[in-house]
Amino acid sequence: MRTVYERADIVPLLAEIFRELGYEGATLSRITERTGIGKGSLYHFFPGGKEEMAGAVLADIDAWFEQAIYRPLRNDDARQAIAAMWVNVNDYFRAGGRICLVGAFALDDTRARFSSEIADYFIRWIEALSSALMRAGCAETEAQTLAEEGVCGIQGALVLSRALGDGKVFTRSLEALANRLEAETR
Numbered sequence: 724m725r726t727v728y729e730r731a732d733i734v735p736l737l738a739e740i741f742r743e744l745g746y747e748g749a750t751l752s753r754i755t756e757r758t759g760i761g762k763g764s765l766y767h768f769f770p771g772g773k774e775e776m777a778g779a780v781l782a783d784i785d786a787w788f789e790q791a792i793y794r795p796l797r798n799d800d801a802r803q804a805i806a807a808m809w810v811n812v813n814d815y816f817r818a819g820g821r822i823c824l825v826g827a828f829a830l831d832d833t834r835a836r837f838s839s840e841i842a843d844y845f846i847r848w849i850e851a852l853s854s855a856l857m858r859a860g861c862a863e864t865e866a867q868t869l870a871e872e873g874v875c876g877i878q879g880a881l882v883l884s885r886a887l888g889d890g891k892v893f894t895r896s897l898e899a900l901a902n903r904l905e906a907e908t909r
Contacts, residue, residue, distance in 0.1 A: 728760060728764070728768075730768045730769075733758065734779050736757070737749075737754065737758070737776050737777075737780050738780045738783065738784070740753070740758070741780055742822050742824050742827070745831065745833075746773075746828060746832075746833040746836075747832070747833070749773065751772070754773070754776070777828075777836070777837065778837070778840070780824065781824075781828075781837060781841075781844075784825060784844070785840070785843075785844060787815070788844065788848065789847075791811045791815070792808055792848065793848065794851075796808060796851035796852055796855040797851050797854050797855070801855040801856070801858035801859040801908075802859055804855050805852070805855050805856070805859065805905075805908075808852070809897050809898075809900070809901045812877055812897065813893070813894060813897055816877075816893065817890075818890040818891075818894050819880065819881060819884030819885065819890040819892060820884075820890050822881060823877075823878060823881050825840075825841055825844045826881065828841055829841045829845075845874060848870075849867070849870045849874050850870075852870035852874065853866040853870035854866075856904065860908050860909075861907060865907070869903075869907055873900055873904060876899075876900045877896075877897070879896075880892065880893045880897065880900075884896075
């Protein structure tokens with residue numbers, strides 16, 4: 724029986740392959756092997772090849788973060804949006820068991836290909852969190868610093884959690900960051 728895919732069905736599969744193998748390690752043969760989708764079908768959906776695949780994955784990640792993280796931080800009740808951010812981030816990164824693909828791309832040669840997407844991801848997250856922190860009572864410079872610290876803390880906790888093979892490190896770090904930001908907005 725042959726499975727019929729839509730482009731949107733393939734993007735999450737590609738994301739996990741890029742997370743596991745990195746951009747350079749995700750060769751077309753490895754992608755076809757792991758997805759079970761032939762090269763012709765992949766090129767049908769992604770005529771630009773691997774670079775277009777990675778771009779689609781980054782766009783999908785961006786859409787999720789826009790809906791689940793950035794928009795609520797910009798528009799919803801500040802304290803509730805910040806609290807929801809910690810829960811959503813923990814879920815998205817599977818309690819530290821899933822790397823941040825955008826962060827991983829930022830650390831290797833892939834950064835040159837997707838520099839604007841990578842920078843935009845972090846800038847928008849910091850700006851949205853800073854906005855919520857200001858609405859929660861922080862001064863602008865303090866909110867900016869805390870937002871940077873929060874995003875850095877999340878990224879660092881992901882790295883440490885993966886390096887130690889201990890998802891509890893990620894969860895504990897998120898709790899500590901949440902407590903720190905909450906204390907600053909009282």
